[in-house]
Amino acid sequence: MKKTVPTYELYGEKTGERPDFWLHCETIPSRSSLYHWEIGLHRHQNFFQILYIASGSGDAVFGDEVHAIEAPAVIAVPPALSHGFRFSRDIDGFVFTILASHLKVSPGERSRLGTWMATPSLTRLDGSENAAYIAATLARLAAEWESSRGNRTDLLDAYLTSVLVLTARLDERGDDRDDAAGSENEERVQRFEALLRQHGRSHWPAAAYARELGLSPTHLNRVTRAVTGLSAHEMIARKLVDEARRELVFTRASVQEICFRLGFADPAYFSRFFLRQTGMTPRAWRLTERERLGA
Numbered sequence: 359m360k361k362t363v364p365t366y367e368l369y370g371e372k373t374g375e376r377p378d379f380w381l382h383c384e385t386i387p388s389r390s391s392l393y394h395w396e397i398g399l400h401r402h403q404n405f406f407q408i409l410y411i412a413s414g415s416g417d418a419v420f421g422d423e424v425h426a427i428e429a430p431a432v433i434a435v436p437p438a439l440s441h442g443f444r445f446s447r448d449i450d451g452f453v454f455t456i457l458a459s460h461l462k463v464s465p466g467e468r469s470r471l472g473t474w475m476a477t478p479s480l481t482r483l484d485g486s487e488n489a490a491y492i493a494a495t496l497a498r499l500a501a502e503w504e505s506s507r508g509n510r511t512d513l514l515d516a517y518l519t520s521v522l523v524l525t526a527r528l529d530e531r532g533d534d535r536d537d538a539a540g541s542e543n544e545e546r547v548q549r550f551e552a553l554l555r556q557h558g559r560s561h562w563p564a565a566a567y568a569r570e571l572g573l574s575p576t577h578l579n580r581v582t583r584a585v586t587g588l589s590a591h592e593m594i595a596r597k598l599v600d601e602a603r604r605e606l607v608f609t610r611a612s613v614q615e616i617c618f619r620l621g622f623a624d625p626a627y628f629s630r631f632f633l634r635q636t637g638m639t640p641r642a643w644r645l646t647e648r649e650r651l652g653a
Contacts, residue, residue, distance in 0.1 A: 363440045364400050380457040381514060383503040386411070389453070390445050399442040402435075406458045406465060406475065408521065409433040410496040414449030420478040430483040430493055432525050436465040436476050452500045454518075462519055462600070469586045470544065474526040481529040488524050495521050511608055546571060547585045550578070554597045559621040564590040599635045602628075606644040613640045 386409065390397055399419065409432070416427040419442040420435075427433070427443075429451075435441050437458045458465060465475040483489035499517040502510055553567055567590060568578040578590045586593065598620055605616040617628035632640045 365403050379455075380460040381503060381518075382455040383452055383500050386445065386449050386451045386453055390443070390449065395445045395447055395449070397443040397445075399440050401438055401440050402455065403438055404458055406437055406456045406461060407433075407435040408454045408456070408496070408518075409435070409443075410451045410454075410493070410500075411449070412451040412493070414446045414451075416443060416445040416449060418443055418478075418480055425480045427480065428482060430489075432479075432481045432483060432492060432496070432521070434475065434479045434481075434522075434525065436478060439478055441478065452496060454496075454499065454503075456518065461522075462515065463522070467587070470530075471523060471526050474529065475522065479525075479529050481525050483528075486528070488528055492521055492524050492528070495524075511604075543581045543585050546573070546578075546581050550582065550590070550593070551597075554594065558594065558597045558601070559619070561621050562594075564594060567594075595631075595635055599632065602632055602640065603636075603643070603647070606640055607647050613644075616640070 395416075411427055411429045411431045411433065413429045414427075415429065418425045418427055418433055421440050427445075461475075463469060463471045463475065465472060467473075467475075483493055495517050499514065499521070502514060502517065549571060550567055553562075553570055557567075564578065565575045568575045571578060573581070575590070582588055582590050582593055588596065601620060602616060605611060605619065606613075609616070611619070613629070614625045617625045620628070622628040622631070629639055632638075632643070636643055638646070
């Protein structure tokens with residue numbers, strides 16, 4: 359009979375009803391040494407993992423596939439994937455466990471980064487400038503997590519996003535997934551996202567963004583759907599919802615104050631908008647999320 363692969367939040371620890379962290383960091387030796395340097399097959403249902411292998415060697419097991427680990431390297435493990443590791447005794451580095459719902463891009467989301475994050479990867483850090491930056495950023499991420507300083511969430515998010523984007527680029531070099539039309543559309547979406555960061559709270563309609571980009575509204579929708587799976591209007595709404603979520607969890611501002619900060623004129627309309635996008639009112643979402651995070 360086939361053995362059931364156990365599910366953990368952190369390897370070897372009992373899984374509770376809800377996670378009490380959105381990011382956890384520890385050294386690889388601190389846990390693997392307890393299990394004779396071998397982490398058996400397991401999965402994390404709601405967590406994405408990044409392992410930074412600074413030195414040492416070993417094997418990464420993804421389902422039935424075994425991949426040799428050669429330092430320095432970054433290993434990315436999507437949620438729900440059966441995986442395990444065999445490490446040499448001189449292994450060194452960090453493992454970061456991240457609540458998948460907290461990530462700015464979800465594994466499997468219809469975008470190049472989302473697609474990359476949906477499958478396991480083992481990326482060797484070569485001598486390039488980007489590889490050096492990835493290694494340094496992961497070390498900074500570990501140090502910042504360990505310091506437990508206040509107001510650090512945005513910084514941790516920035517480190518994580520930088521690592522994911524640059525590692526995906528490093529991993530995909532030379533692939534023939536890159537075509538001219540796809541690259542042009544991705545550049546347009548990046549420019550659209552930059553405009554969203556600049557003007558999102560002014561509640562520009564999709565047509566205004568299309569005009570800034572030199573596109574028709576229909577063409578902009580085609581571009582955003584091709585790259586992200588979302589219409590321009592849906593991307594605008596998602597940006598506002600993401601900002602609202604951050605304000606609700608990481609500030610003590612009232613729902614009315616957050617409403618006005620985000621450019622809404624009517625708190626009742628803001629609550630209806632948030633409910634339509636998330637299935638919960640702002641107050642209910644804040645209470646649920648803070649309870650889950652132990653905030």
